[in-house]
Amino acid sequence: MDETSLIQSAQKGDLDAFNTLILHYQDTVFNTALRILGDDDMAEDAAQEAFISAFRSISSFRGGSFKAWIMRTVTNACYDELRRQKRRPTTPLEPETSDGEEMDSPKWMADPNMTPSEKSEADELEHAIQHCLEALPTDFRTVVVLADIQGMDYTEVAAASKVPLGTIKSRLARARLRLRECLRGFEELLPASFRLEGENTL
Amino acid sequence: MKNFREIELLSSYLDEQLNASESKRLETRIAADPELASVLKDLRDTRGILRKLPARKAPRNFTLTRQMVGLKPPLPRAYPVFKFSTAFAAILLVLTFAANSIVPRIGMGAAAPAYGYGMGGGGGDGTAMQEAATEAPAAAEMFVATEAPSADAPFAEMQPAPSTDNGTLREGEQAPKDVAPESALQNQAPAQNEAPIPFTWQIILLAVILLSGLAMWIIQKSASRKWQ
Numbered sequence: 197m198d199e200t201s202l203i204q205s206a207q208k209g210d211l212d213a214f215n216t217l218i219l220h221y222q223d224t225v226f227n228t229a230l231r232i233l234g235d236d237d238m239a240e241d242a243a244q245e246a247f248i249s250a251f252r253s254i255s256s257f258r259g260g261s262f263k264a265w266i267m268r269t270v271t272n273a274c275y276d277e278l279r280r281q282k283r284r285p286t287t288p289l290e291p292e293t294s295d296g297e298e299m300d301s302p303k304w305m306a307d308p309n310m311t312p313s314e315k316s317e318a319d320e321l322e323h324a325i326q327h328c329l330e331a332l333p334t335d336f337r338t339v340v341v342l343a344d345i346q347g348m349d350y351t352e353v354a355a356a357s358k359v360p361l362g363t364i365k366s367r368l369a370r371a372r373l374r375l376r377e378c379l380r381g382f383e384e385l386l387p388a389s390f391r392l393e394g395e396n397t398l
Numbered sequence: 399m400k401n402f403r404e405i406e407l408l409s410s411y412l413d414e415q416l417n418a419s420e421s422k423r424l425e426t427r428i429a430a431d432p433e434l435a436s437v438l439k440d441l442r443d444t445r446g447i448l449r450k451l452p453a454r455k456a457p458r459n460f461t462l463t464r465q466m467v468g469l470k471p472p473l474p475r476a477y478p479v480f481k482f483s484t485a486f487a488a489i490l491l492v493l494t495f496a497a498n499s500i501v502p503r504i505g506m507g508a509a510a511p512a513y514g515y516g517m518g519g520g521g522g523d524g525t526a527m528q529e530a531a532t533e534a535p536a537a538a539e540m541f542v543a544t545e546a547p548s549a550d551a552p553f554a555e556m557q558p559a560p561s562t563d564n565g566t567l568r569e570g571e572q573a574p575k576d577v578a579p580e581s582a583l584q585n586q587a588p589a590q591n592e593a594p595i596p597f598t599w600q601i602i603l604l605a606v607i608l609l610s611g612l613a614m615w616i617i618q619k620s621a622s623r624k625w626q
Contacts, residue, residue: 209469211462211464211467211469214462215461215462218459218460218461218462219459219461222456222459222460223453223454223455223456225456225460226454226456226457226460227453227454230454231451236457240457240458243456243460244460247460247462248462248466248467251462251467252467318452321447321450321451322451322452325447325448325451340448343413344445344448344449345448345449345451347449349413350413350415365406365409365410365415366406368409368413369402369405369406369408369409369410370402372409372441372444372445373405373441375444375448376440376441376443376444379444379447386447
């Protein structure tokens with residue numbers, strides 16, 4: 197069954213059809229939420245909320261990119277989650293050392309299929325990127341996550357963020373600029389091929 | 399230091415968002431300006447690093463259940479009929495209660511001035527009492543004649559109220575005149591308190607509500623069992 201037929205069935209209330217769409221998009225949705233929120237548990241909650249909300253409002257989907265539409269739902273769910281977090285601050289997800297300090301490296305999130313050195317490198321890089329992403333304002337972070345991490349084109353990002361194309365271009369440029377500055381602080385963690393050049397180029 | 403407009407152009411160029419002529423112009427400038435080329439490389443590397451970020455697998459399936467989205471089982475066609483009859487009977491039942499409690503009060507309200515006048519109520523001083531005493535028989539006659547003709551007609555015929563035209567009344571005649579309005583009121587009270595809608599109808603409506611409600615509950619349960 198193709199995506200259009202699944203969407204049409206879901207619009208008629210077919211939950212099984214919608215669940216098929218969920219299975220197709222759940223990794224993308226979870227990753228988007230994870231990069232925007234920077235927390236596994238919150239990302240899980242946001243992804244689940246996004247799918248529930250998407251099913252309830254699927255009748256309002258009027259064609260176009262379903263990926264952009266579902267991304268808008270997850271983006272909204274992430275904003276809701278961030279607002280909730282602001283109202284009720286929680287303890288950090290990262291485990292603490294015996295001294296009560298946060299662990300520097302997120303080794304506890306490692307993929308078991310990697311070699312120890314790969315694991316270490318990937319963890320360090322992921323941690324550095326996530327750190328820099330979280331330093332961005334939420335609107336910039338959303339745009340950069342959708343465009344650069346999820347690989348969506350500008351039109352899709354504009355549809356998902358509900359902002360004009362010009363704003364997307366501007367936010368993306370600013371976000372990349374800030375990320376570049378931030379990542380420069382983690383130069384030693386970056387793979388050689390991605391080492392950023394000169395400090396005073398801009 | 400490049401201005402932001404140039405950086406935005408480079409960022410859009412990187413994502414192939416510029417049209418052919420804009421791209422051509424920018425490429426010419428990049429070729430001539432090593433600083434611009436260096437910024438472009440930085441932006442490209444930044445984007446490359448972000449793209450290198452490992453994609454995580456969803457920790458679990460996010461598939462939805464019917465309970466999660468509040469989907470209800472499809473109900474048979476008869477269900478709305480029971481729903482409507484329950485609601486309709488409930489409304490009627492409330493109306494019967496309202497009618498039974500309001501209608502007698504309206505009757506009492508209309509009769510109230512006659513009561514007060516006939517019984518000499520409303521006045522506090524002796525003058526008023528005396529006036530009432532002299533006017534009472536006529537008022538009582540009026541009350542008896544207008545309010546409950548059927549119940550009191552024989553009584554009125556048997557004991558016609560003496561006329562006050564002669565001016566003075568004998569002491570012995572006072573008693574029957576006072577008794578006549580009171581007994582008329584006593585006879586009248588049950589007629590006014592009688593409910594306009596019989597109790598039987600209320601029982602029937604209550605039965606309809608209960609039976610329809612029960613039918614709805616059974617239908618719902620059976621539909622949920624089939625749904626699961």
